[in-house]
Amino acid sequence: MTTSERPPLWQRVPKWVIPTVGYTIGALSLFWVLFSFPYAQMGEHLRTLDWRWVGVAIALECTIYFVEAWRWMCLLRPVGKPTLGQCSQAIYVGLFANVLLPARAGEVIRCFLLSYKSGIPISLTVTSDLIMRLMDGVWIVAMYLLITWQVPAHVGVNRVMWFFGSGSIAAAALLLWVLFHRQHAHNFVNGNGWAARFSQLLERIHHLGHWDELGRAMAISILYWLLQVAAVWAIARADAFDFPFAAMAFLVVVKSVGTLMPSAPANMGAFQATVVYGLQRLFTESADAKILAEIMFMLQTLPLAIGGAIAIASAGFNFSDLRRHAHNAHTTGSMDFETPKSAKR
Numbered sequence: 573m574t575t576s577e578r579p580p581l582w583q584r585v586p587k588w589v590i591p592t593v594g595y596t597i598g599a600l601s602l603f604w605v606l607f608s609f610p611y612a613q614m615g616e617h618l619r620t621l622d623w624r625w626v627g628v629a630i631a632l633e634c635t636i637y638f639v640e641a642w643r644w645m646c647l648l649r650p651v652g653k654p655t656l657g658q659c660s661q662a663i664y665v666g667l668f669a670n671v672l673l674p675a676r677a678g679e680v681i682r683c684f685l686l687s688y689k690s691g692i693p694i695s696l697t698v699t700s701d702l703i704m705r706l707m708d709g710v711w712i713v714a715m716y717l718l719i720t721w722q723v724p725a726h727v728g729v730n731r732v733m734w735f736f737g738s739g740s741i742a743a744a745a746l747l748l749w750v751l752f753h754r755q756h757a758h759n760f761v762n763g764n765g766w767a768a769r770f771s772q773l774l775e776r777i778h779h780l781g782h783w784d785e786l787g788r789a790m791a792i793s794i795l796y797w798l799l800q801v802a803a804v805w806a807i808a809r810a811d812a813f814d815f816p817f818a819a820m821a822f823l824v825v826v827k828s829v830g831t832l833m834p835s836a837p838a839n840m841g842a843f844q845a846t847v848v849y850g851l852q853r854l855f856t857e858s859a860d861a862k863i864l865a866e867i868m869f870m871l872q873t874l875p876l877a878i879g880g881a882i883a884i885a886s887a888g889f890n891f892s893d894l895r896r897h898a899h900n901a902h903t904t905g906s907m908d909f910e911t912p913k914s915a916k917r
Contacts, residue, residue, distance in 0.1 A: 597835040601841035614863050629804075703747070822854065827843065
């Protein structure tokens with residue numbers, strides 16, 4: 573007797589839905605930003621940029637992802653020994669894919685690549701990536717609570733952060749409960765279907781849930797977010813904006829939450845719209861906010877694209893490899909990492 577199980581949700585969703593939603597969000601956001609855009613003033617801003625601060629911003633932006641690689645390496649230490657180079661390479665390849673592909677396909681691609689390079693099961697690289705995103709959510713909430721002492725609160729932002737913070741804290745509490753009450757967690761999800769799949773996730777969390785590594789990764793996250801704020805602050809200084817550090821932390825929080833939903837490649841449109849919205853909450857003139865948003869987008873996207881291209885060349889992958897794996901991950905949900913013809917160890 574054979575049994576058939578209903579395909580997972582991602583297999584039942586038409587492959588065109590997510591890209592269409594992403595491009596729609598990006599197009600509408602970009603239209604809002606570019607409506608009445610001060611193109612003449614944009615040229616003046618570019619001519620007067622302080623390139624010393626631009627250099628600082630680019631250096632900080634690149635350093636951010638080596639810190640993220642360090643955090644990922646620490647988190648995976650209980651299940652393998654990925655090197656800093658392997659983690660950095662996977663992250664930069666993922667960043668390059670995010671620049672060119674919609675719906676943040678690079679998030680999945682980097683997990684595939686690290687699994688291939690390090691030999692760690694793909695299920696564990698994906699789970700570790702999810703844990704890092706959860707850590708980021710907790711630190712975003714903590715950062716927002718700290719900066720509200722110096723930056724005036726805004727009703728709209730507070731409402732969004734209330735929902736985001738509630739979800740992040742609830743997910744963190746669930747993770748801690750799973751780690752402290754392993755047997756209870758398994759008994760709670762004992763069964764078939766979604767419960768069985770969730771039980772598999774619990775097993776992966778238990779493999780990664782070593783307190784020393786989790787604590788170290790959580791501490792590294794502080795540096796990860798401080799560098800993000802410092803990079804944005806340096807870009808603002810390059811364009812002669814003298815914002816306090818707390819104001820740029822507020823902007824990073826708004827941008828991070830506002831670009832959570834997968835959208836167009838490089839979050840184009842959503843990136844600019846959230847930055848403009850955050851700058852306007854900081855009492856920046858609309859024209860200046862739009863110009864600074866475009867400058868930030870260029871200075872934060874172009875260096876990562878170049879670094880990602882170098883990472884792909886060193887990994888032995890080409891863009892068709894990335895597109896194939898992104899397509900397979902979305903349409904089939906397959907976690908099998910077939911060795912690409914162009915890949916080299």
